[in-house]
Amino acid sequence: MASIGVAIVGCGGITLQNHLPGLALCPNTKVVALCDSDAGTLQRAAQQTGIKVTSTKYEEIVGRDDVQAVIIATPNVTHAPIALAAINAGKHVLCEKPIALNHAEAVQMLRAAEAKGVRHMTAFTYRFVPAMRYLAHLVKTGALGTPYHFRSCRLQDWGDRALGWRQVAKLAGSGELGDMLSHRIDFAHSLIGRMDRLVASLKRFIDVRKGQPSDLDDWVAIISEFANGATGALESSKLATGRNESWRSRDYVEINGSDASFVFATERWNELQVGKPGGLGLETITIPREFFKVPGSPRDIAVGDPLVTFRYDQNFEFIDAILNQRPCSPSFADGARAQGVMDAAILSSREHQWVDVPDLKP
Numbered sequence: 001m002a003s004i005g006v007a008i009v010g011c012g013g014i015t016l017q018n019h020l021p022g023l024a025l026c027p028n029t030k031v032v033a034l035c036d037s038d039a040g041t042l043q044r045a046a047q048q049t050g051i052k053v054t055s056t057k058y059e060e061i062v063g064r065d066d067v068q069a070v071i072i073a074t075p076n077v078t079h080a081p082i083a084l085a086a087i088n089a090g091k092h093v094l095c096e097k098p099i100a101l102n103h104a105e106a107v108q109m110l111r112a113a114e115a116k117g118v119r120h121m122t123a124f125t126y127r128f129v130p131a132m133r134y135l136a137h138l139v140k141t142g143a144l145g146t147p148y149h150f151r152s153c154r155l156q157d158w159g160d161r162a163l164g165w166r167q168v169a170k171l172a173g174s175g176e177l178g179d180m181l182s183h184r185i186d187f188a189h190s191l192i193g194r195m196d197r198l199v200a201s202l203k204r205f206i207d208v209r210k211g212q213p214s215d216l217d218d219w220v221a222i223i224s225e226f227a228n229g230a231t232g233a234l235e236s237s238k239l240a241t242g243r244n245e246s247w248r249s250r251d252y253v254e255i256n257g258s259d260a261s262f263v264f265a266t267e268r269w270n271e272l273q274v275g276k277p278g279g280l281g282l283e284t285i286t287i288p289r290e291f292f293k294v295p296g297s298p299r300d301i302a303v304g305d306p307l308v309t310f311r312y313d314q315n316f317e318f319i320d321a322i323l324n325q326r327p328c329s330p331s332f333a334d335g336a337r338a339q340g341v342m343d344a345a346i347l348s349s350r351e352h353q354w355v356d357v358p359d360l361k362p
């Protein structure tokens, strides 16, 4: 079996938390090069991993002969140029979400990857939560019936702390919308189908975070109509005081259809709640063990905190798709679809009106 050399561009929080431990479990995979524009961060990552090939310039890394795949984990503004450089060099690309600053840029990345015939993946990490994988399976096999509603609520308490590049429009594109709601927009697409039109509101409550100006949303809400007639209501906030953060805070998805309702919450990673027509309330069901990890994943489900370790399956999905020459899921197409919704939400909020979501032609 071929061996896959990986270069990681961006050695900050998510690389240390998800990508390095995830790649360490992948078969026939070696991280061969690291890049970070910040020399100190790069040096720390090189010391921690023992990886010798490093550069502060991605151009010196992505084209290397010993690199077959590139993981992009940098601020959003840099995703498209790094991805296009890697794709042009014929490398497979896993890019963090949101994959671009806007829909046009995301579609450009998708088309470039398709034209080069390389694997392309969007890091919609929460698709790999066991309960979400089982829910997607139930929906795909018809358990929902006719879809009526998608509902999602992401509530965290980030207070007024400084968020670095995340609070600067020209670096991040959007605030809470791209940072948190993009994952839930992807849930909506993968469970219900394409969103057709929407009305949205984005609001910033805190203009200065610990002395640094913020020009992006802390809160967002979207009401949407799907192409199949279902409706959506999605809300996400950084200012839900007292709600805590990360997987210890509220991350709720409910879908209602003619045959069933399902409730998913990230922290209940091995459970779903189910409602049946005429039922007296929701019942809790346990996820079958075969959904605890992606088929073929080398991860031992008994090792580590399950609220952390499901993330490692994302890297396995990328590497397995490369080794087996099959499409990744979620792909850049999924990333671009979510970006279309985000563009429409920003426009709707600005214009105070319903907006059509750009369609992604196959």
Ligand SMILES: NC(=O)c1ccc[n+]([C@@H]2O[C@H](COP(=O)([O-])OP(=O)(O)OC[C@H]3O[C@@H](n4cnc5c(N)ncnc54)[C@H](O)[C@@H]3O)[C@@H](O)[C@H]2O)c1
Binding pocket: 009, 010, 011, 012, 013, 014, 015, 035, 036, 037, 038, 041, 056, 058, 073, 074, 075, 076, 078, 096, 097, 098, 123, 124, 125, 126, 164, 179
């Ligand atoms: N999938 C998820 O669940 C998830 C979670 C957190 C972050 N993210 C995404 O991952 C990306 C990175 O987030 P983070 O939290 O790791 O941020 P971070 O600020 O901790 O790390 C980003 C790193 O990129 C480096 N960098 C900046 N510009 C660069 C360039 N041009 N070339 C090389 N390196 C550069 C920075 O020096 C920094 O070390 C963002 O797109 C974010 O939205 C995704």
